[in-house]
């Protein structure tokens with residue numbers, strides 16, 4: 022597949038093989054861009070700013086509706102592409118395309134809502150006779166850098182709002198799974214002026230700094246690991262930056278809850294796309310009075326999951342993105358077991374597959390739960406009461422989303438207020454997102470919010486215009 026720069030398909034002499042994590046077959050090859058291609062994509066986006074600004078909000082909105090229609094028409098091939106490049110079970114890939122259609126529609130709607138406000142200037146000393154109002158203007162060029170795990174949806178969550186706000190964009194998807202994002206830009210490119218949206222593929226070590234350092238880039242919108250997010254934040258200096266980073270989301274189960282419901286939610290949250298989700302449930306913090314029952318039921322459900330070919334609609338658990346990732350998860354599990362945790366089921370690795378694994382008596386200081394484990398793992402941490410649950414939930418640097426199961430409204434409100442997280446869900450697992458909600462973490466889980474309306478707002482600047490009426 023080719024890159025798209027200034028409306029043209031651009032191949033490269035050097036290419037990278039995108040492999041299917043299920044069987045290691047080559048799915049496609051993509052160009053390895055160097056400095057020159059990255060600079061020309063940025064220059065194309067910079068030069069296309071006037072063409073974008075010449076489009077009315079209505080026209081941009083119509084074009085984004087066209088993109089949504091096209092994504093919908095291509096639901097099946099896009100879902101298959103996501104599964105082939107990422108190993109995501111096909112029914113979850115279909116969900117991702119459905120959500121991407123929804124996100125495109127939200128962007129089309131939001132493009133018509135770039136409202137300013139009227140400012141009562143005479144409320145201040147010397148403001149009499151003045152009439153003030155704000156307008157929201159595009160920033161210019163938005164660089165979008167995306168991870169492998171939701172390759173289509175996270176790309177449209179950045180490029181869509183950028184265009185809705187009248188910006189141009191350069192997308193750099195993950196080399197692990199770049200294809201559906203490239204297809205998205207191909208579709209957008211059919212509807213927008215040349216250069217308005219560009220996509221480049223390449224090694225981050227070759228083109229990352231070119232994007233971050235470019236004076237022609239006005240904003241960087243990044244989703245990925247904490248480590249890379251920190252690097253970008255340090256390096257980007259005065260640029261606007263949004264960072265959507267890693268998570269270590271807790272699911273807290275109190276002794277007054279419906280344990281079956283909590284188990285159901287834990288399974289949904291821990292194993293979706295083999296746990297390779299920023300908002301996957303990564304720590305099960307369970308009241309000791311219900312922990313035995315919870316663990317037994319969780320093991321039973323975990324054992325019933327089907328591992329296999331992600332193209333099979335019956336498959337629940339596919340491979341991890343590559344063997345290195347699978348080895349890392351296996352090691353974290355074995356290290357936890359060596360330090361006293363008890364593996365109740367799973368724990369083994371075959372190539373890129375890690376069995377869905379439940380561990381009990383996990384200690385919060387173990388690597389498995391103190392840092393982000395991106396795999397199909399359910400570590401149970403037993404606690405005595407709400408105080409301990411809150412202390413442990415807040416005890417890592419991550420603060421993305423959190424789920425709490427309790428039937429007591431006072432306890433629920435206490436958790437809602439005291440848990441440090443961008444979102445607290447009561448009687449629902451953290452692994453939940455609709456595309457218009459404000460989304461983004463605190464602490465090292467990130468900076469700024471996505472969710473279409475919020476992303477659009479962060480991709481504009483506000484100008485105040487003052488008229489003297491006297």
Ligand code: NAD
Pocket residue numbers: 166167168169170171175193194195196224225226228229230244245246247249250252265266267268298299300393395421466467
């Ligand atoms: P990653 O940080 O390795 O890579 C993300 C993107 O950054 C890729 O496109 C990569 O090529 C690029 N990149 C890497 N080094 C760079 C550099 N020096 N300069 C510029 N770009 C660079 O992340 P990943 O392994 O693809 O994704 C998994 C991580 O993403 C997990 O930590 C997960 O929690 C997080 N994530 C967060 C969210 C969220 O919304 N908060 C959503 C999905 C994934």
